[in-house]
Amino acid sequence: MNKRNSQLLVRQERYTDCYVCPVRNLALFEVVKEDLLEWTQKFRTHQYTLDARRHLYREGEVIDESYTLFQGWVMLYKTLDNKRQVLCFALPGDFLGSRGNSSIPADHSAVAITDCILCGFPGESLIQLFKQCPEIGVKLMNLQQRDQSRCFSHIMSVGQKSAIESVAFLLVELYDRCHECGLSADSADCFFPLSQEEIADYAGITLVHVSRVMKDLRNQGVLDNRHRRTYILDIDALRRIANIAQP
Amino acid sequence: MNKRNSQLLVRQERYTDCYVCPVRNLALFEVVKEDLLEWTQKFRTHQYTLDARRHLYREGEVIDESYTLFQGWVMLYKTLDNKRQVLCFALPGDFLGSRGNSSIPADHSAVAITDCILCGFPGESLIQLFKQCPEIGVKLMNLQQRDQSRCFSHIMSVGQKSAIESVAFLLVELYDRCHECGLSADSADCFFPLSQEEIADYAGITLVHVSRVMKDLRNQGVLDNRHRRTYILDIDALRRIANIAQP
DNA sequence: CGTATACTTGATTGTGATCAACGACGGTGG
DNA sequence: CCACCGTCGTTGATCACAATCAAGTATACG
Numbered sequence: 001m002n003k004r005n006s007q008l009l010v011r012q013e014r015y016t017d018c019y020v021c022p023v024r025n026l027a028l029f030e031v032v033k034e035d036l037l038e039w040t041q042k043f044r045t046h047q048y049t050l051d052a053r054r055h056l057y058r059e060g061e062v063i064d065e066s067y068t069l070f071q072g073w074v075m076l077y078k079t080l081d082n083k084r085q086v087l088c089f090a091l092p093g094d095f096l097g098s099r100g101n102s103s104i105p106a107d108h109s110a111v112a113i114t115d116c117i118l119c120g121f122p123g124e125s126l127i128q129l130f131k132q133c134p135e136i137g138v139k140l141m142n143l144q145q146r147d148q149s150r151c152f153s154h155i156m157s158v159g160q161k162s163a164i165e166s167v168a169f170l171l172v173e174l175y176d177r178c179h180e181c182g183l184s185a186d187s188a189d190c191f192f193p194l195s196q197e198e199i200a201d202y203a204g205i206t207l208v209h210v211s212r213v214m215k216d217l218r219n220q221g222v223l224d225n226r227h228r229r230t231y232i233l234d235i236d237a238l239r240r241i242a243n244i245a246q247p
Numbered sequence: 248m249n250k251r252n253s254q255l256l257v258r259q260e261r262y263t264d265c266y267v268c269p270v271r272n273l274a275l276f277e278v279v280k281e282d283l284l285e286w287t288q289k290f291r292t293h294q295y296t297l298d299a300r301r302h303l304y305r306e307g308e309v310i311d312e313s314y315t316l317f318q319g320w321v322m323l324y325k326t327l328d329n330k331r332q333v334l335c336f337a338l339p340g341d342f343l344g345s346r347g348n349s350s351i352p353a354d355h356s357a358v359a360i361t362d363c364i365l366c367g368f369p370g371e372s373l374i375q376l377f378k379q380c381p382e383i384g385v386k387l388m389n390l391q392q393r394d395q396s397r398c399f400s401h402i403m404s405v406g407q408k409s410a411i412e413s414v415a416f417l418l419v420e421l422y423d424r425c426h427e428c429g430l431s432a433d434s435a436d437c438f439f440p441l442s443q444e445e446i447a448d449y450a451g452i453t454l455v456h457v458s459r460v461m462k463d464l465r466n467q468g469v470l471d472n473r474h475r476r477t478y479i480l481d482i483d484a485l486r487r488i489a490n491i492a493q494p
Numbered sequence: 495c496g497t498a499t500a501c502t503t504g505a506t507t508g509t510g511a512t513c514a515a516c517g518a519c520g521g522t523g524g
Numbered sequence: 525c526c527a528c529c530g531t532c533g534t535t536g537a538t539c540a541c542a543a544t545c546a547a548g549t550a551t552a553c554g
Contacts, residue, residue: 059492078399078400078403078492080403080407080408080490080492081490083407084407085402085403085406085407087399087402087403099388099389099392100385100388100389101389101392104392107396107399107400108399126385126388127381127385130377130381130384130385131381134374134377134378134381134384137377137381137384137388138347138373138374138377140388141346141347141384141387141388141391142346142347142348144388144391144392144395145346145348145351145391147395148391148394148395148398149354151395151398151399151402152325152334152354152355152398153325153354154402155332155334155398155401155402155405156325156327156332156334158402158405158406158451159332159405159448159450159451160327160330160331160332160451161327162509162510163509163510195531195532195533196532196533197532201406203406204405204406204407205510205511206510206511206512207532207533208510208511208512208513208533208534208535209509209510209511210533211532211533211534211535212510212534212535214533215534215535225533227519228519228520228532228533243327243328245306245325245327409541409542410541410542442499442500442501443500443501444500452542452543453542453543453544454500454501455501455502455503455542455543455544455545456541456542456543457501458500458501458502458503459502459503459542461501462502462503472501474551475500475501475551475552495554496553496554497552497553497554498551498552498553498554499550499551499552499553500549500550500551500552501548501549501550501551502547502548502549502550503546503547503548503549504545504546504547504548505544505545505546505547506543506544506545506546507542507543507544507545508541508542508543508544509540509541509542509543510539510540510541510542511538511539511540511541512537512538512539512540513536513537513538513539514535514536514537514538515534515535515536516533516534516535516536517532517533517534517535518531518532518533518534519530519531519532519533520529520530520531520532521528521529521530521531522527522528522529522530523526523527523528523529524525524526524527524528
């Protein structure tokens with residue numbers, strides 16, 4: 001068991017099964033054929049719970065384990081002086097942690113926004129998985145390419161967009177990603193565990209200004225956020241405000 | 248031959264040889280054992296020249312070829328309205344183009360900043376390479392992780408740093424990367440084929456302001472840019488200004 | 495020699511930062 | 525049950541960094 005986070009990352013006794021995993025179609029093991037699942041499943045050494053506000057790992061730490069996020073939201077960020085920059089949000093199905101090269105310390109921190117469940121497997125086993133099942137290598141490459149594409153959009157957002165465009169862009173991205181992984185079904189249009197400070201640190205603006213932007217969006221009628229929850233009322237309007245490139 | 252860029256991407260008759268390639272130690276084929284090089288080399292179907300200001304590919308295009316940049320500088324960028332955001336600069340040894348999934352159109356454009364030479368191989372052959380030589384998969388994953396790490400630093404830079412910090416950060420990163428791939432030996436401290444507009448679009452500020460920042464840096468004595476060339480006079484001072492996290 | 499491109503400089507404006515105070519909850523403990 | 529406190533969000537006043545607008549210079553190139 002991982003000693004680094006022994007009090008934080010709690011190993012679960014009862015595994016959920018890869019065969020019936022509801023997020024497998026989004027995740028690394030999507031490409032594993034049914035008859036190989038038993039084999040890949042034994043790499044998944046542990047399943048953990050991680051409470052909200054707990055760190056999965058911190059900048060500078062050596063990570064020797066890989067994770068698939070099974071449930072909950074995780075936030076990746078970097079700090080400099082007293083400033084924090086949120087890099088991205090991980091949702092169920094997303095791949096986290098070691099990329100098989102444990103000699104490189106993490107360049108960012110990962111913290112749970114909500115209570116989370118994670119499936120873990122040793123980082124070095126990725127290489128074994130590659131050898132046995134090259135499709136996993138291809139799949140991981142595709143996942144990384146998707147992440148890079150999101151990074152590029154994020155850079156575009158922070159570098160070129162106005163505050164309101166940036167915030168709208170984030171909301172739209174999360175809205176779409178939630179729908180992709182089926183999170184919207186139960187939580188309706190209220191899918192939003194983020195504080196305004198987290199939104200601010202993602203968009204590269206101050207939390208004071210986020211408050212004003214949210215008020216503006218409320219006044220325009222595209223969203224409502226009563227009782228610390230954000231309800232998206234008009235996703236198309238939000239998309240227009242976000243000024244997203246047409247594919 | 249690639250029809251899309253048939254006039255732009257010029258196929259060369261005389262190949263340089265992978266065995267004696269000076270940038271192989273930086274690139275994807277670093278991990279290929281000498282006795283397999285002949286095999287991998289036959290995947291490298293073409294070697295191209297690409298003149299400065301020519302595009303390798305554009306946003307929205309389907310890319311079915313992968314490239315290792317052999318010589319020159321390439322700039323990746325996105326556009327939105329009339330604004331341009333530079334995403335990163337590719338230097339010799341860097342991997343460009345298709346990641347084996349040609350069903351996804353490019354989310355960014357790639358343009359040559361200087362005259363370039365590229366080694367090309369079919370995107371689909373990556374999967375074959377993975378199967379034959381899993382180390383290539385691991386190496387490509389490592390390259391992608393390094394790129395992601397740079398993306399994260401870039402987001403931090405654009406989101407949290409002041410204009411002068413951002414510009415200094417870019418100069419330091421390029422300075423270090425040039426030294427890594429041995430470009431500095433011949434070009435001394437003048438390694439700089441970038442216009443102020445390109446710097447501006449990377450840092451997310453206007454070219455007018457870049458001019459003022461460069462003047463400031465000149466006055467502080469950390470660099471000199473006479474005759475359209477940038478000479479770095481005091482890299483340590485520049486590092487301090489860039490405010491880079493200590494590893 | 496004329497034109498295009500890149501860079502410079504000055505004047506003015508504006509978006510979002512900063513500083514400060516206050517309100518609304520939600521949780522905790524008496 | 526209520527008082528207290530901490531966190532989070534709101535609002536106002538002021539400030540500053542960088543954008544914008546505009547005009548100029550220097551250099552490369554045909």
